Amino acid sequence: MRTALVIGTGLIGTSAALALAGRGVHVHLADHDPAQARTAAAMGAGSDAEPEGPVDLVIVAVPPAHVADTLADAMRRGLARGYLDVASVKGGPRRELEAKGCDLTHYLGTHPMSGRERSGPLAASADLFEGRPWVLTPSRDTDTEVLNLALELVALCHAVPVVMDADAHDRAVALVSHTPQLVSSMVAARLQNADETAVRLCGQGIRDVTRIAASDPAMWIDILSANPGPVADVLAELADDLAETVRALRSLESGAEDAREDGAAGIADVLRRGNAGRVRVPGKHGAAPAAYDTVTVLIGDQPGELARIFADADRAGVNIEDVRIEHATGQQAGRIQLVVEPNAVQPLTVALRERGWPLRP
Ligand SMILES: NC(=O)c1ccc[n+]([C@@H]2O[C@H](COP(=O)([O-])OP(=O)(O)OC[C@H]3O[C@@H](n4cnc5c(N)ncnc54)[C@H](O)[C@@H]3O)[C@@H](O)[C@H]2O)c1
Numbered sequence: 001m002r003t004a005l006v007i008g009t010g011l012i013g014t015s016a017a018l019a020l021a022g023r024g025v026h027v028h029l030a031d032h033d034p035a036q037a038r039t040a041a042a043m044g045a046g047s048d049a050e051p052e053g054p055v056d057l058v059i060v061a062v063p064p065a066h067v068a069d070t071l072a073d074a075m076r077r078g079l080a081r082g083y084l085d086v087a088s089v090k091g092g093p094r095r096e097l098e099a100k101g102c103d104l105t106h107y108l109g110t111h112p113m114s115g116r117e118r119s120g121p122l123a124a125s126a127d128l129f130e131g132r133p134w135v136l137t138p139s140r141d142t143d144t145e146v147l148n149l150a151l152e153l154v155a156l157c158h159a160v161p162v163v164m165d166a167d168a169h170d171r172a173v174a175l176v177s178h179t180p181q182l183v184s185s186m187v188a189a190r191l192q193n194a195d196e197t198a199v200r201l202c203g204q205g206i207r208d209v210t211r212i213a214a215s216d217p218a219m220w221i222d223i224l225s226a227n228p229g230p231v232a233d234v235l236a237e238l239a240d241d242l243a244e245t246v247r248a249l250r251s252l253e254s255g256a257e258d259a260r261e262d263g264a265a266g267i268a269d270v271l272r273r274g275n276a277g278r279v280r281v282p283g284k285h286g287a288a289p290a291a292y293d294t295v296t297v298l299i300g301d302q303p304g305e306l307a308r309i310f311a312d313a314d315r316a317g318v319n320i321e322d323v324r325i326e327h328a329t330g331q332q333a334g335r336i337q338l339v340v341e342p343n344a345v346q347p348l349t350v351a352l353r354e355r356g357w358p359l360r361p
């Protein structure tokens, strides 16, 4: 692929554009808000000038409700050899394009399974898709050329291609993405009117569970409106678990010994099923979760501290697999957990101690 046009230069469009531009593809950027395209261009994602002729690939990265219209318009104008979108739902946009009478041979619906709770080009990064699944939903009509262009895009973004049927994709993301978004929002919503004394106690658990509750409601209304049935099915199962858990807790509360045993068994059941589900969540790079160890360090809440600790780890030849930061409420310090290979714990601990970092158990 030599040229591409990204339409919709928000988080996803700009991230793909940065990856492509960084690997030598000539990228054009367009957005219905020209300021967004200008920002993406200023970040090095490409040029916000119109392409002079057809490009190799058009990548449509606009909110789901606008995907079909945007694609239909780009196809009508003959902007490219191949067209794809990255929307979080796949069945609806395809059916809309069919209803508009578009020729779907040069179109492929795709979905990178990577994102953030923030929107816009400034939240973008070239490595957003690295090691993450990128779903491709070809149909019998899909031309090999557009499939090859999509595979090249996925490879240039260092993602992992996964081929699926569009409706199977929508059922899968109802389970692993759309329901978790709603549950995160519902847990966070409990805090809206909560007493400040309770909110002050927020620790890492609630931060983990509510990170995606900060997502853009407008985008998610679009996504959920395009996948309501499968999401409602998963939520209904969840509602059964909730009802059962409330019943178990009431039994525990009752004080009668039989009822308490029954309640404890109910709670144990849901927690154990949770453990069994959690171990199935793939780890970094889509592989099975690796057995990493953690080195915990007390870190000051001031500019440059993170860069300094990363540089010290790098100097010790240690690769940091993941990072978690726990902020202590009301203090100018937090605990940083550096997640590393087990055999890196000793050299990292020694190096950090030598550099004066306060290690914590
Ligand atoms: N955010 C995620 O985590 C995530 C992950 C994977 C896929 N997606 C999908 O990627 C797409 C973009 O999401 P995002 O998170 O980058 O959103 P975003 O809000 O960061 O960016 C969307 C951009 O599209 C522009 N836009 C809106 N309507 C347009 C139109 N008609 N023509 C041209 N530009 C238009 C907006 O101005 C904005 O710059 C969505 O379809 C979403 O479902 C999102």
Ligand SMILES: O=C(O)C(=O)C[C@]1(C(=O)O)C=C[C@@H](O)C=C1
Pocket: 087, 088, 112, 113, 114, 115, 116, 117, 176, 177, 178, 212
């Ligand atoms: O990590 C996040 O912030 C996301 O929610 C990303 C996430 C997801 O559910 O995995 C959200 C929606 C997209 O369609 C794809 C990815």
